[in-house]
Amino acid sequence: MANPLIQAEVLIIDDFQGIRTMLRDFVRAMGVRRVDTAANGEQALEQMRLQRYDIVVCDYNLGVGHNGQNILEEAHFNGWIDVSTIWVMVTAEKTLEMVMGTAEAKPDEYLLKPVTQNLLEARLEKLIFRKLSLRGIAGAIKVRDYASALAQCDRQMAAPGVNPSELLRIKSDVLLRIGDFNAAKAIFDAILAQRNVPWARTGLGRIRYCHGDYAGARDLFEQVLSDNKMYMEASDWLVKTLDAIGEWERAQDVLREAVRLSPRSSARQQALGEVALKNGALDLAQAAFESHIKVSEFSSRKSPSVYLGLAKVFSDQNAHQRALDVLGRTRRDFKGRPELAVQTAAIESGVHHRMGDAAKAQTALASAETLLKKLSDRPGQSVVLDMAQSLLALGQQDRACALVRDLVKNNHESLSLSRQVESLFDAAGVGDVGKALIQEARMEIVSINNHGVTLARKGELAGAVKLLRGAATRFPGNEVVLTNLCGLLLALMRTQGSTAVLQQEVRELLERVQALNPNNPKYHGYREALNQSESAA
Numbered sequence: 001m002a003n004p005l006i007q008a009e010v011l012i013i014d015d016f017q018g019i020r021t022m023l024r025d026f027v028r029a030m031g032v033r034r035v036d037t038a039a040n041g042e043q044a045l046e047q048m049r050l051q052r053y054d055i056v057v058c059d060y061n062l063g064v065g066h067n068g069q070n071i072l073e074e075a076h077f078n079g080w081i082d083v084s085t086i087w088v089m090v091t092a093e094k095t096l097e098m099v100m101g102t103a104e105a106k107p108d109e110y111l112l113k114p115v116t117q118n119l120l121e122a123r124l125e126k127l128i129f130r131k132l133s134l135r136g137i138a139g140a141i142k143v144r145d146y147a148s149a150l151a152q153c154d155r156q157m158a159a160p161g162v163n164p165s166e167l168l169r170i171k172s173d174v175l176l177r178i179g180d181f182n183a184a185k186a187i188f189d190a191i192l193a194q195r196n197v198p199w200a201r202t203g204l205g206r207i208r209y210c211h212g213d214y215a216g217a218r219d220l221f222e223q224v225l226s227d228n229k230m231y232m233e234a235s236d237w238l239v240k241t242l243d244a245i246g247e248w249e250r251a252q253d254v255l256r257e258a259v260r261l262s263p264r265s266s267a268r269q270q271a272l273g274e275v276a277l278k279n280g281a282l283d284l285a286q287a288a289f290e291s292h293i294k295v296s297e298f299s300s301r302k303s304p305s306v307y308l309g310l311a312k313v314f315s316d317q318n319a320h321q322r323a324l325d326v327l328g329r330t331r332r333d334f335k336g337r338p339e340l341a342v343q344t345a346a347i348e349s350g351v352h353h354r355m356g357d358a359a360k361a362q363t364a365l366a367s368a369e370t371l372l373k374k375l376s377d378r379p380g381q382s383v384v385l386d387m388a389q390s391l392l393a394l395g396q397q398d399r400a401c402a403l404v405r406d407l408v409k410n411n412h413e414s415l416s417l418s419r420q421v422e423s424l425f426d427a428a429g430v431g432d433v434g435k436a437l438i439q440e441a442r443m444e445i446v447s448i449n450n451h452g453v454t455l456a457r458k459g460e461l462a463g464a465v466k467l468l469r470g471a472a473t474r475f476p477g478n479e480v481v482l483t484n485l486c487g488l489l490l491a492l493m494r495t496q497g498s499t500a501v502l503q504q505e506v507r508e509l510l511e512r513v514q515a516l517n518p519n520n521p522k523y524h525g526y527r528e529a530l531n532q533s534e535s536a537a
Contacts, residue, residue, distance in 0.1 A: 004128050006031040009051065013037070013044045013058040013071065014090075023057055026117040030124070041066020041074075041298060048080040054131070055124060056081070058107075060091035069264060070299040072107060077300045082138035083170060086127045090115055130166070137170060146178050146524065172203055179521030181207045198224050198231040205237055210521055214245045225254075232262060239271060246419040251275050252284075259288070266296035270306050277309055277316075278423070286313045304334040305382065308347055315351045323351045342371045343383045349390040358394075365390050378477050381407060381417060385424060392428040401437055408441035410477035418442075445475065449484060461492045472509070479516045482509050486526045490533070498533045506530050 010027050012035065014020045020037045027035050036051070038044035040062055048056075056075075060068035068089050075081045089107040108131075109123050133156060140149035153171040157164045168187055175184035185207055191200040205220035221238035224231055235258045242251035255272040262268065273288035289310040296302040307330040314323035327348050334340055345368035352361035368387060372379060379387075384407045391400035404421055411417050418438050425434025448471045455464035468485040475481055486509045493502050510527055513520050 003031060003125070004132055005124060006033065008032055008034075008054040008128065010035045010055045010057070011038065011044065011047060011051075011053045013039075013041075013056065013062070013068070015039055015059065015062045019059065023115070023120075026115075026120055027055075027057070029117060030121050041071050044071050045074055045080075048075050049078070052080070053085065055086040055088070055128075057088045057090065057120070060089055066298040070296075074300045079142065082142065084131050084135040084138040086124065086131050088120070088123065134166075134170070141174065146174050149174050169199060172200075176203065176206060176210075177519060178524035179210075180524075181210065181521070196227060198228050198234060202231070202234045202237060205234070205241075209237065209241055209244075210519075214241050217241045218245070229257070230261060232258060232265075232268075236268075239275075243275070244416050246415065248275050248278050252279055252281065256284075259291075263291065264295055266292045266299060266301045266303075269295060270301075270303055270309075273306065273309050273313075277313060278420075280316075282313050282316055286310065286317075289313065304330055304337065304340050307333070308343060308382075308386075311347055311351070315347075315354055318354070320351050320355045324348065327351070338371065338375055339377075339379060339383050342368050342375065342379065343386050345371060346383075346386040346390045350386075350393055353390070353393045361390075361394060365394060378410075381411070381420075385420060389424055389428075392424070392430070397428075397430065397433070401433065404434075405437055405441050408438055409445055410475050412442045412445040412478065413480060445471075445478065445481065449480065452484060452488065456488060456491065461488060461495065464488050465492055476512070477516065479513060479520065482513050482516070483520065483522050483526070485509060486513070487522070490526060490529050493533050498536065503530065503534055 010032050012020055012023045012027065014023065014037075017039070020039065024035050024037055036047055036053075038047055042065060044058070045066070047053075058068045058071060062068065062071075066074070068091070072081075072087060072089070081087065086109075087107040088109040088111060090111045090113060092113040108127055111119065111123070137149050137152045137156075140146070140152060150171060153167045153174070156162055157167050157171075168191065172184045172187045175181075175187070184203060188200040188203045188207075191197050192204075201220055201224050205217045205224070208214075208217035208220060218238060218241045221234045221241060224234035225238065228234075235254060239251045239254050239258075242248070242254065252272065252275045255268060255275060258268050259265065259272050269288045269292035273285045273292060276282075276285035276288060289306050292303070292306045293310070296306075307326055311323040311326040311330070314320070314326060327344050330340070330344055345364050349361045349364035349368060352358075352364055368390065372383075372387065384403050388400040388404045391397070391403070404424075408417065408421060421438055422431065422434050425431050425437075448467065452464045452468050452471075455461075455467065465485070465488045468481060468488055471478070471481045472485050486506055489502055489506050489509070493499070493506075506526070507530060510523060510530065513523055517523075
């Protein structure tokens with residue numbers, strides 16, 4: 001069989017001309033016909049945007065700007081590489097921080113300098129055959145043809161001499177995406193019956209999390225970390241679980257340890273800052289936010305919410321001018337984001353209020369409200385909560401309640417949100433008002449859903465659909481309402497016949513569900529049912 005390296009498209013990234021030339025010559029000596037080079041992150045990302053590469057050999061340290069981890073994260077984020085791409089990270093450093101940083105970005109190989117042609121060729125030849133076999137699976141996942149991805153995984157695992165571990169991991173991830181938890185659990189259980197594999201036990205925890213069994217999920221993630229403290233995926237899911245059940249101090253401890261082990265992870269620095277701010281650990285929050293800003297300056301993970309969080313920290317520390325300076329930088333660095341403009345103005349109002357300048361506080365709040373009305377989409381949770389906080393601070397309780405009530409109704413199952421709302425109203429000295437608001441909003445949605453279920457069980461599908469349609473109009477961001485309406489419409493089509501109008505309604509509802517939660521466990525089942533309905537029509 002011909003060496004597949006000959007047909008590979010290769011990109012070499014290094015800031016030193018001599019090293020680029022050496023690595024390029026190494027690869028050409030292997031018979032590779034297409035080798036491109038880039039001197040920095042900006043050039044590399046532009047080339048990857050325009051050209052798909054089979055192999056990327058990237059130095060970690062690239063001088064000013066992006067480093068190798070930033071480039072890898074950016075390429076993953078934008079879909080310019082996939083599971084079939086070979087990524088080789090090259091570095092002269094041997095520190096734990098460096099190893100963890102590159103491991104977090106998940107390159108296929110990690111080579112210490114000096115790199116020889118024989119070493120590089122041996123690693124690439126080892127990887128190329130395995131990676132080529134994953135190309136079809138990666139393509140199917142990219143276009144969300146999950147049935148094809150699963151079928152290809154099964155065909156490859158049935159071939160003789162195949163190591164199924166990577167394929168099983170890809171398959172289980174696809175099964176989790178489509179909500180086939182029983183099939184995913186069967187894979188995890190079979191693997192764990194033979195040996196203790198961290199990703200399989202973490203997968204079981206993810207299933208429990210998706211089923212709302214947060215205590216069970218927490219126990220599994222903690223077990224993984226007890227056996228292997230370096231397994232960061234379990235750490236991330238543990239933090240997510242602890243946030244869902246409001247154990248923010250424990251989440252802070254887990255994040256502090258994760259950041260100690262892998263300080264280059266901008267996402268974890270952000271998460272640590274946010275949970276520390278919730279807990280009132282202002283010095284820790286400041287340090288985490290500032291670390292995120294430093295690490296992510298040239299990365300796709302650079303987040304405006306970190307700047308807003310840092311402004312809140314400074315305001316809470318009575319460093320009000322520093323808070324205003326950060327808000328000013330936020331406006332400059334993240335132009336053209338309407339939601340962010342609302343949030344920045346709302347937080348600015350709070351800063352001026354703490355400074356005792358009522359006029360400027362009111363002016364900033366009025367600006368935020370004007371910008372809020374101009375939004376084409378519903379505002380996100382953080383926007384609403386920051387607006388409500390400023391309204392409460394200025395004594396406008398009724399307007400704050402109206403905003404928060406609508407938010408809770410659209411997210412009535414989110415325990416984390418409910419706790420944030422309770423904390424917000426407690427801080428304003430009206431905790432009882434917040435608790436009553438949450439209870440009232442939840443009960444309204446639960447009552448509607450229960451009534452719809454009762455009607456459906458009685459066979460009154462048309463009445464149930466009418467009820468849920470009204471709820472979907474009133475609460476367009478409620479994932480549960482939208483999903484339940486999809487199920488009712490599909491049941492209606494099965495019993496009374498499918499029409500193009502009903503099919504289009506389900507299609508639009510599913511698009512809204514996916515926009516709210518790409519991992520909705522019912523989405524892919526309903527999508528397949530809709531496809532079958534359309535095929536039968």
